[in-house]
Amino acid sequence: MAKLIIEDKCVLKGDVKVHSAKNAILPVIAASMLTPYTCVLEEVPYLDDVDIMEEVVKSIGAEVERTNSSLTIKAESINSFEATYELVRKMRASFLIMGPMLARIGKVKISLPGGCAIGTRPIDLHLKGLSLMGANITLGHGYIEAYAEKLRGETIYLDFPSVGATENLMMAGCLAEGTTIIENSAEEPEIVDLASFLSKMGAVIKGAGTDTIRIEGVKELKGTTHTAIPDRIEAGTYMVAAAVTGGDVIVEGVVPEHLKPVTAKLKEMGAEVQEYERAIRVSALGKLNSVDIKTMPYPGFPTDMQSQMMTAMCLAQGTSIATETVFENRFMHINELKLMGANIKVDGRCAIIEGCEKLSGAKVRATDLRAGAALTIAGLCAEGRTEIEDIFHLDRGYIRIEEKLKKLGADIRRVEE
Ligand code: EPZ
Secondary structure, three states: EEEEEOOOOOOOOEEEEOOOOHHHHHHHHHHHHHHEEEEEEEOOOOEEEEHHHHHHHHOOOOEEEEEOOOOEEEEEOOOOOOEEEHOOOOOHHHHHHHHHHHHHOOEEEEEEOOEEEEOOOHHHHHHHHHHHHOOOOEOOOEEEEEEEEOOEOOOOEOOOOOOHHHHHHHHHHHHOOOEEEOOOOOOHHHHHHHHHHHHHOOOEEEOOOEEEEEOOOOOOOOOOOOEOOOHHHHHHHHHHHHOOOOOOOEEEEHHHHHHHHHHHHHHOOOOEEEEEOOOOEEEEOOOOOOEEEEOOOOOOEEEHHHHHHHHHHHHHHHHEEOOOOOOOOOHHHHHHHHHHOOEEEEOOOOEEEOOOOOEEEOEEEEHHHHHHHHHHHHHHEEEOOOOOOHHHHHOOOOOOOOHHHHHHHEEEEEEEE
């Protein structure tokens, strides 16, 4: 298994370019199952999660071709309607093929996505919406089987603005009979990007990015070409790393609007943040001030940035509070940060972080994707050597993070054990 070794603290300086958003590309790959025509995705990063999604669509019969950074997908003949346990357990987002499969061929058999480190991650809202649209859903032996002669448009209220449920139902609505209205829908930029991809295929969608999305079902969708939005979480990770190491970094290829909550909080901590058209510059001199964050669905502070922000809080002056409202178990990074000297207490959904003078390098373990990012940032600020194990979690959402950080001045390397 590979691990990251960071020899000592550093000050990050320079510029770094972010890749296309993992959480935009995964639903777009699933959406390409809605048409028999060719879809071409440009600037697709080599991320493990993208590889898994490619496996999932290939397993149901899509032709997939990877040439450099573009991905060509053609689901002309879907010859299976089953997404196996082996694939789905690797990545929860595999579940996003359920809506497209029901819309395209009227049947799907998919393994129940297991929970993961950050929570049980149920799919009740996905199933509620699809059964309202006419799908006949049965559960058994760890699998979900769903059939639908023809999905029909319905008005669906989401008890929680679930990103995945909004995406699944939006894709299902594209080929349904009549109008589908998703109320209390997720408003994330990745939802808007998926809607733009679907619209280019001929879908009729209004309201993406608001809390109500209206989809008029059409007979057929065509192929198209698409470049996903930049990865706002990768960008936010480098912004926090720049600020907490007292550095000066330009994060390129971003949409500053997507990073407003992170920008606002870093400014509250005393960092300098300058927004350009497609870049953000973050610099900080000396210690940051404490700050409170509360994770919320977009446009609130993103849960995917909570652990990285907590690392910055560990070294801020004063007491900070991080409240995680989206997932029920997204504090696994705390025990690892405490091995490095962090002073954090957990009280239910709140973590109280007393800023400390310094962090010290230690052997730690990535428990999930964003926890791995938080520990990497901690290693960049810690005195002495930090070793981070289980970095396969990191490779799901960051391309060779050590190479980008090395370019910014970090003494970091990947060691294959
Ligand atoms: C997406 O996951 C992202 N993944 C996650 O990013 C992100 O943390 C999350 O949205 C929230 O922003 C992808 O886009 C591939 P949800 P998703 O459905 O769709 C509850 C990362 O680090 N819920 O919005 O699974 C659920 O339990 C990953 O890149 C239900 O109760 O998130 C959770 O508490 C981690 N019933 C909350 O909603 C449902 O049917 C948010 O889940 C569905 C969800």
